[in-house]
């Protein structure tokens with residue numbers, strides 16, 4: 001298991017280094033393949049990282065962008081993960097709209113999940129039972145140790161075969177559409193960006209407690225020789241020092 005955790009002074013420094021790593025990994029992929037696929041998460045923490053990606057000197061025309069999860073809201077809603085990335089990164093960077101594969105979460109949840117799964121199958125030209133291999137998947141962690149929209153106790157956490165699912169998140173009274181664990185684990189590299197003291201206890205459990213993903217869903221990214229890079233600020237890493 002290659003879990004590398006880097007601890008930075010604050011959220012901005014962690015975001016800057018995470019953005020730099022994503023660019024490095026994408027450039028590495030583009031050196032050997034005609035196009036690269038990146039999946040990003042939402043929430044509040046990645047905004048600083050998106051603002052860093054605007055400054056990048058990269059030919060985005062060969063990078064295809066997907067989302068790890070989305071809230072069941074229109075793309076104009078302030079809670080939309082798509083809206084966050086669009087305003088903080090895609091529009092300022094002039095990211096090619098033809099390379100943006102957003103989750104149509106404004107639709108009926110199961111339909112939105114099916115449409116997104118079809119988009120992924122077509123893009124990666126997947127055969128039956130095949131999983132996509134994203135070059136990079138960026139994820140965050142919630143104070144309850146959730147990641148993507150996989151929350152503690154959810155049966156979806158055991159789904160290693162499916163691509164995408166719609167899930168009702170009771171605590172937020174909200175439908176979400178999320179990539180499933182098999183897809184998250186199939187990524188060539190996973191970058192975890194986690195900041196803030198409210199994440200410290202969850203992070204300690206995710207990285208130091210025995211493997212129990214139903215309790216600590218973000219544990220699903222570790223294990224099996226996976227490349228997982230954790231970018232943490234000092235506040236989030238407090239429980240590990």
Ligand code: 6PG
Pocket residue numbers: 041042043044045046068069070071081139140141142146147148149
């Ligand atoms: C979302 C995310 C989610 C996020 C964590 C952390 O849609 O909310 O994709 O998994 O990464 O909730 O969110 P914060 O960065 O806001 O703490």
